[in-house]
Amino acid sequence: MRLKTEDGGWSPYLAGALVGVLAIISVYATTQWMGKTHYLGASTTFVRAAGLLERTVFPDRVAANEYFTKEKVRVDWQFMLVLGIFFGALIASTTDKSFKLESVPPTWEERFGPSIGKRGAAAFFGGIVAMLGARMADGCPSGHGLSGMMQLSVSSFIALVMFFGTGVIVAGFVYRRRAS
Amino acid sequence: MSFDQILGLITGILFGFLLQKGRVLRFDKQVGAMLLQDMTILKFMLSAILVGMVGIQLLASFGIIALSHKAMNIGAVLAGGALFGCGWAVMGFCPGTSIGALGEGRWHAVFAIAGMVVGAAVYAELYPIFKSTVLAWKDFGKIGVVEVLGISPWLIIPVFFTGIIWLFVWFERKNL
Numbered sequence: 001m002r003l004k005t006e007d008g009g010w011s012p013y014l015a016g017a018l019v020g021v022l023a024i025i026s027v028y029a030t031t032q033w034m035g036k037t038h039y040l041g042a043s044t045t046f047v048r049a050a051g052l053l054e055r056t057v058f059p060d061r062v063a064a065n066e067y068f069t070k071e072k073v074r075v076d077w078q079f080m081l082v083l084g085i086f087f088g089a090l091i092a093s094t095t096d097k098s099f100k101l102e103s104v105p106p107t108w109e110e111r112f113g114p115s116i117g118k119r120g121a122a123a124f125f126g127g128i129v130a131m132l133g134a135r136m137a138d139g140c141p142s143g144h145g146l147s148g149m150m151q152l153s154v155s156s157f158i159a160l161v162m163f164f165g166t167g168v169i170v171a172g173f174v175y176r177r178r179a180s
Numbered sequence: 181m182s183f184d185q186i187l188g189l190i191t192g193i194l195f196g197f198l199l200q201k202g203r204v205l206r207f208d209k210q211v212g213a214m215l216l217q218d219m220t221i222l223k224f225m226l227s228a229i230l231v232g233m234v235g236i237q238l239l240a241s242f243g244i245i246a247l248s249h250k251a252m253n254i255g256a257v258l259a260g261g262a263l264f265g266c267g268w269a270v271m272g273f274c275p276g277t278s279i280g281a282l283g284e285g286r287w288h289a290v291f292a293i294a295g296m297v298v299g300a301a302v303y304a305e306l307y308p309i310f311k312s313t314v315l316a317w318k319d320f321g322k323i324g325v326v327e328v329l330g331i332s333p334w335l336i337i338p339v340f341f342t343g344i345i346w347l348f349v350w351f352e353r354k355n356l
Binding site: 076100116138 | 181183184185186187188189190191192193194195196197198199200201202203204205206207208211212213214215216220221223224225226227228229230231232233235236237239240244245246247248249250251252253256257258259260261262263264265266267268269270271272273274275276277278279280281282283284285286287288289291292293294295296297298299300301302303304305306307308310314315320322323324325326328333336348
């Protein structure tokens with residue numbers, strides 16, 4: 001088993017195992033220093049970001065919204081964690097020269113051509129549907145997929161099977177060319 | 181910045197660094213997994229789960245940390261999981277990786293991120309409707325596999341490890 005990939009990345013087994021170590025340290029650190037165990041997650045931050053943005057235009061609407069009230073619109077630990085992912089990826093990619101400005105992903109271009117508008121529209125509507133799903137299921141591949149599985153949560157096993165199972169079916173329809 | 185925010189930021193930087201090094205932030209890797217052609221993201225996720233599971237179950241069994249299961253609300257998990265899968269396949273990112281993809285220069289992730297922020301606002305608007313329909317079917321509460329099966333996690337984990345390692349061997353043999 002190689003520890004490096006051809007493009008200078010790390011073996012996904014190694015990088016993944018280190019995320020496991022990070023998850024353990026993080027639950028310990030948050031419990032010790034914040035008084036409550038926090039698990040890695042990402043999708044709730046999108047609710048808080050939506051609330052913060054919407055609040056600048058319709059403050060009363062956000063204040064009166066049951067879901068925003070429940071999830072508390074504020075820049076908390078997880079919000080900063082999600083921002084941190086951006087900087088971590090920036091540091092990793094610029095130091096090993098894998099940083100690349102890309103306007104359309106290669107796999108997408110192969111199937112649907114180089115149009116940024118087409119890619120942008122699909123990603124935007126895909127994003128709306130995915131976030132509705134993640135909030136309904138109360139987690140995404142971070143909260144359910146990583147943190148929930150580590151805790152052996154029943155809901156996370158089922159959520160992960162649904163995420164991946166549906167993803168496989170839909171991706172098959174969207175990206176596979178018919179053999180004609 | 182408060183202490184909590186600094187701790188979150190440091191954790192996130194490390195998380196993003198490892199996600200990027202594992203090369204799992206890319207659209208092509210995510211769609212590649214869903215087309216069953218490139219299992220990089222599954223290798224990454226399952227390795228994280230195996231390692232994290234042992235540590236977290238150990239810390240929990242000594243009472244050092246508290247487990248926090250997400251509710252097993254059947255309608256929410258099934259319908260939400262399916263909706264997420266549909267959107268994920270088209271978008272080619274999940275919430276965490278979209279932000280990371282932006283960090284490694286894949287700026288088209290902004291469309292996905294914008295869509296997800298709008299999706300979150302739409303969810304907040306529709307929440308009362310979901311609450312009385314799909315979220316109201318049946319909620320089994322915050323349950324764990326350990327309580328449901330009534331056996332020790334130290335019997336479940338070896339079974340889990342064996343299954344995953346077998347899967348890894350199969351991935352490598354098939355060059356996935």
